[in-house]
Amino acid sequence: MNWGWIPRNLGLVAELTVEHSWLALLPLLLGLLISVPLAWLATRTPLARSVLVTATGLLYTVPSLALIVMLPLLLGLQILDPLNLVVALTIYTVALLVRSIADALDAVPSVVVAAATAMGYTPLRRFVAVEMPLAIPVTVAGLRVAAVSNMSLVTVGAIVGLGGLGLLFTDGFQRDIPAEIITGIVVVLVLALIVDALLLVVGRLITPWARTGQAAGRQR
Amino acid sequence: MIEFRGVTKRFPDGTVAVDALDLTVADGCVTVFVGPSGCGKTTSLRMINRMIEPTGGTILIDGADIMAGDAARMRRGIGYVMQQAGLLPHRSILDNIATVPMLLGWSKARARARAAELMEIVGLAPETARRYPNQLSGGQQQRVGVARALAADPPILLMDEPFSAVDPVVRESLQDELLRLQAELGKTIVFVTHDIDEAVKLGDKVAVFRQGGHLAQYDEPGHLLARPADDFVDGFVGRDRGYRGLGFRSHRLPLGELTTTSLGSPAVGNGAWTLVVDDASRPQGWCARRDGADGTAVTAEHLVPGGTLYDVTSGSLRSALDAALSSPSGQGVAVAGAGRVVGSVSADDVLAALASARAEEAAA
Numbered sequence: 258m259n260w261g262w263i264p265r266n267l268g269l270v271a272e273l274t275v276e277h278s279w280l281a282l283l284p285l286l287l288g289l290l291i292s293v294p295l296a297w298l299a300t301r302t303p304l305a306r307s308v309l310v311t312a313t314g315l316l317y318t319v320p321s322l323a324l325i326v327m328l329p330l331l332l333g334l335q336i337l338d339p340l341n342l343v344v345a346l347t348i349y350t351v352a353l354l355v356r357s358i359a360d361a362l363d364a365v366p367s368v369v370v371a372a373a374t375a376m377g378y379t380p381l382r383r384f385v386a387v388e389m390p391l392a393i394p395v396t397v398a399g400l401r402v403a404a405v406s407n408m409s410l411v412t413v414g415a416i417v418g419l420g421g422l423g424l425l426f427t428d429g430f431q432r433d434i435p436a437e438i439i440t441g442i443v444v445v446l447v448l449a450l451i452v453d454a455l456l457l458v459v460g461r462l463i464t465p466w467a468r469t470g471q472a473a474g475r476q477r
Numbered sequence: 478m479i480e481f482r483g484v485t486k487r488f489p490d491g492t493v494a495v496d497a498l499d500l501t502v503a504d505g506c507v508t509v510f511v512g513p514s515g516c517g518k519t520t521s522l523r524m525i526n527r528m529i530e531p532t533g534g535t536i537l538i539d540g541a542d543i544m545a546g547d548a549a550r551m552r553r554g555i556g557y558v559m560q561q562a563g564l565l566p567h568r569s570i571l572d573n574i575a576t577v578p579m580l581l582g583w584s585k586a587r588a589r590a591r592a593a594e595l596m597e598i599v600g601l602a603p604e605t606a607r608r609y610p611n612q613l614s615g616g617q618q619q620r621v622g623v624a625r626a627l628a629a630d631p632p633i634l635l636m637d638e639p640f641s642a643v644d645p646v647v648r649e650s651l652q653d654e655l656l657r658l659q660a661e662l663g664k665t666i667v668f669v670t671h672d673i674d675e676a677v678k679l680g681d682k683v684a685v686f687r688q689g690g691h692l693a694q695y696d697e698p699g700h701l702l703a704r705p706a707d708d709f710v711d712g713f714v715g716r717d718r719g720y721r722g723l724g725f726r727s728h729r730l731p732l733g734e735l736t737t738t739s740l741g742s743p744a745v746g747n748g749a750w751t752l753v754v755d756d757a758s759r760p761q762g763w764c765a766r767r768d769g770a771d772g773t774a775v776t777a778e779h780l781v782p783g784g785t786l787y788d789v790t791s792g793s794l795r796s797a798l799d800a801a802l803s804s805p806s807g808q809g810v811a812v813a814g815a816g817r818v819v820g821s822v823s824a825d826d827v828l829a830a831l832a833s834a835r836a837e838e839a840a841a
């Protein structure tokens with residue numbers, strides 16, 4: 258196998274890694290920002306919930322390639338505009354997150370919500386300061402799934418010539434350089450693992466209360 | 478003053494939880510809502526701070542309709558304590574207590590200083606300040622709940638079965654502490670419970686609710702026990718209400734002589750029992766005659782635990798009678814000041830005092 262390809266193309270790999278990372282992570286951030294208000298809406302009424310959860314769930318079933326090919330038509334963008342990929346992955350992130358955040362918000366104990374109301378929180382402030390923080394652990398779990406999913410979905414963009422490490426697959430295949438394909442796979446995998454671990458650590462750091470209580474036992 | 482004027486709550490499903498309630502809660506007193514499960518106590522309480530909005534009638538606080546103005550702002554001026562403390566799981570104990578001051582826009586430093594002060598007032602150890610609620614026992618969480626409700630010094634405190642989820646011993650100490658706090662603070666407290674004992678212990682006035690949010694009787698606890706308005710209240714107040722009612726009667730009791738000895742001295746006197754006291758003349762237990770009759774010194778092994786004590790400063794006939802009935806010698810131990818023995822009471826004396834109290838009342 259032509260392992261010599263790797264040292265000769267380190268610069269390219271690094272460049273594509275950076276591109277791949279933001280193509281995967283920007284949609285994660287946008288998806289989170291869109292999902293939180295949608296999930297809030299979903300917890301308002303049972304109707305809103307079933308509509309939103311079903312609709313976003315359906316989005317996830319749209320094949321990724323179809324979405325990436327269709328979006329330029331729908332959005333009026335150039336087929337090679339990376340924005341297409343960002344929009345597509347944002348849609349997938351929303352599809353994954355709305356349901357888990359809505360579930361997490363529903364799981365906030367009603368006594369806690371009642372107590373916060375009784376103390377004089379306005380509904381908006383209560384959502385920001387009480388309900389959303391308590392939904393963090395489940396939200397982070399959803400984000401981890403979405404992050405890993407995005408990392409691998411970015412590579413689909415390579416088929417229509419968009420950037421990211423997927424280009425190593427198409428190029429390696431066309432020019433018959435297995436080392437290039439393997440490099441792509443390994444780097445995507447490592448990136449996914451790193452982002453997953455980062456989310457895990459950050460999630461823990463911002464929810465110190467979730468790791469207490471065992472010492473005191475179950476007291477009611 | 479909190480006034481309910483013809484207040485009704487009909488839930489969307491048609492349940493009428495409270496029906497045309499008329500009731501006035503006086504300032505600076507503890508008013509207890511008591512009644513069987515589902516009779517509308519929580520609904521009535523939550524209508525005061527608009528967590529539930531009435532479907533009929535009006536509620537006035539100090540003459541102003543509660544429905545005027547902003548609900549969230551109004552709630553910041555009314556303390557609320559609930560059954561499962563309802564602490565914010567993601568905030569430290571200190572920050573939980575500081576919640577309302579922070580909502581009111583106090584600086585973080587000032588809110589936390591106030592919270593620390595409250596922790597001391599309700600008897601929470603300072604080292605719990607940085608813990609999270611799930612690291613505290615149920616009783617401690619309830620104390621935090623009370624501290625949180627008091628943090629912004631609201632004139633009104635609403636408490637919905639705040640002590641019913643803790644064990645009886647902790648409950649009793651929380652009740653005692655509430656009474657102690659209230660003696661200092663003089664808040665207007667509305668307290669919900671389904672426990673009639675708790676109601677008569679804490680209430681300056683007790684409102685007995687029956688199913689459907691109807692007021693069955695609204696009275697001082699002593700009157701409630703002595704003269705239930707109807708069979709429902711009678712049944713709810715319970716069978717031994719006569720005995721418990723003694724707790725609301727106080728009367729001067731003649732104190733009997735009590736011979737005492739101390740550990741290490743021989744039992745003296747000619748009764749069957751001798752009371753053993755410590756250096757400060759506080760009761761230690763009883764010693765039976767046969768154990769000290771031969772002049773040998775009384776030791777700790779001879780001690781039989783005493784009964785409850787009758788505190789002469791309270792003068793409660795109930796505690797006098799209980800002291801007499803629970804004492805192995807039949808002589809109730811009367812104490813004063815720092816638990817110092819001052820004499821004895823007998824059950825006969827209590828009954829005689831009750832008879833003369835009745836005679837005085839009848840004559841008046």
Ligand SMILES: Nc1ncnc2c1ncn2[C@@H]1O[C@H](COP(=O)(O)OP(=O)(O)OP(=O)(O)O)[C@@H](O)[C@H]1O
Nearest residue numbers: 488490492494513514515516517518519520521671
């Ligand atoms: N949101 C609601 N929708 C419909 N009915 C309700 C609602 N909340 C309470 N009720 C009903 O109203 C009645 C009074 O309820 P409430 O909670 O005030 O009783 P309670 O006296 O506090 O009882 P408990 O001692 O069990 O706490 C009950 O029959 C209850 O089922």
Ligand SMILES: [Mg+2]
Nearest residue numbers: 518519520637
């Ligand atoms: Mg209730």
